[in-house]
Amino acid sequence: MTAHIHDLATADGRRLSPYCWAAKLALAHKGVSFETTPTRFIDIPSIGGGGFRTVPVTELGADRIGDSFDLALKLEEAHPDRPALFAGxxxxxxxxxxxxxxxxxxxxxxxxxxxxxxxxxxxxxxxxxxxxxxxxxxxxxxxxxxxxxxxxxxxxxxxxxxxxxxxxxxxxxxxxxxxxxxxxxxxxxxxxxxxxxxxxxxxxxxxxxxxxxxxxxxxxxxxxxx
Ligand SMILES: N[C@@H](CCC(=O)N[C@@H](CS)C(=O)NCC(=O)O)C(=O)O
Structure with a gap:
């Protein structure tokens, strides 16, 4: 499964957000591959048809997760056998x-x-x-x-x-x-x-x-x- 992250970007495409970086590192730690879409601040409210106010927004299987901490919790639950993100x-x-x-x-x-x-x-x-x-x-x-x-x-x-x-x-x-x-x-x-x-x-x-x-x-x- 490849996750998909809506990833905050500057005008020249540099990926900016601390929380998006935390999400990408958490995915890598759990060995989950991911792709990203560069997203500008004003595009955030249109992600997934609306409802999100911040990024990262991560599509993971059937889930669309609008918070980096929630993503990490989901990854820990799905992959308890892989390196820990919280350890309990x-x-x-x-x-x-x-x-x-x-x-x-x-x-x-x-x-x-x-x-x-x-x-x-x-x-x-x-x-x-x-x-x-x-x-x-x-x-x-x-x-x-x-x-x-x-x-x-x-x-x-x-x-x-x-x-x-x-x-x-x-x-x-x-x-x-x-x-x-x-x-x-x-x-x-x-x-x-x-x-x-x-x-x-x-x-x-x-x-x-x-x-x-x-x-x-x-x-x-x-x-x-x-
Ligand atoms: N609790 C959220 C916070 C995410 C957050 O604050 N993201 C900022 C970018 S670093 C954002 O999307 N801000 C949108 C805005 O200010 O309009 C998480 O961990 O995912």
Whole structure:
């Protein structure tokens, strides 16, 4: 079975979304092949005839799944014999916390690079993105990003728990990556795709951890345009 992902893309086809990257890494971890369709922000409401507000939207067999965490749960249920994404109900519960922490880090990063993301979209999508993100971030994208050094410092502060944890273990999942790792790897990949700020500069432990993910799933991460 080949899964199909509606995958958020910039005007030049670069695959942008942290959650779409997490979904692709989860599929690869479970050995499920996938294809992608580049999807712009304003095309999301038309996916599958309507009803979805975010991507990834993943077609997996007869299912159409509109959330990356739900996709990971479905994959774990369908393939318990393959490498784990959660390793049991406790792992699912803990990954909810990691997801919330990842969203917190993502919010800090968005303040620095939302203006760069906007520049990478086509005109129609720029209008949508600017309006929605300025509402979300509470100001003009340029103003929110004006103190770049301060914004980067806030991201680094938010990454402290990950940095400390990686002193003692190679992955959030322990000896092997879990979905929690893929949620954070999606965020790192997002910043690399936008490519305007190197948040891993001076972050050796996190860069090494991302390198370990790349060592396993480099083919997925190198497909920056699908
Ligand atoms: N909980 C969802 C969140 C997905 C999400 O927020 N996706 C963003 C892209 S990173 C999106 O589609 N945003 C659409 C929009 O802002 O209109 C998941 O894990 O799949």
């Amino acid at each position: 109900p406790g792992g699912v519960a803990l990954t909810r916390f990691v997801g919330a922490h990842m969203a917190h880090v993502m919010g800090k990063i968005a303040r620095v690079i939302a203006v760069d993301i906007c520049a990478a979209l086509d005109r129609e999508n720029q209008t949508y993105f600017r309006t929605s993100r300025e509402k979300m971030l509470g100001g003009r994208l340029e103003d929110v990003a004006a103190d770049r050094a301060g914004g980067v410092a806030a991201v680094k502060d938010a990454l402290k728990p990950l940095r400390i944890m990686l002193r003692g273990q190679p992955f959030i999942g322990g000896e092997d990556p879990f979905f929690a790792d893929f949620l954070f790897a999606g965020v790192v990949q997002w910043t690399k795709i936008v490519g305007t700020v190197d948040f891993l500069e001076g972050e050796q432990a996190i860069a090494d951890w991302f390198g370990r993910i790349e060592a396993r799933y480099g083919a997925v991460l190198r497909a920056t345009r699908g």
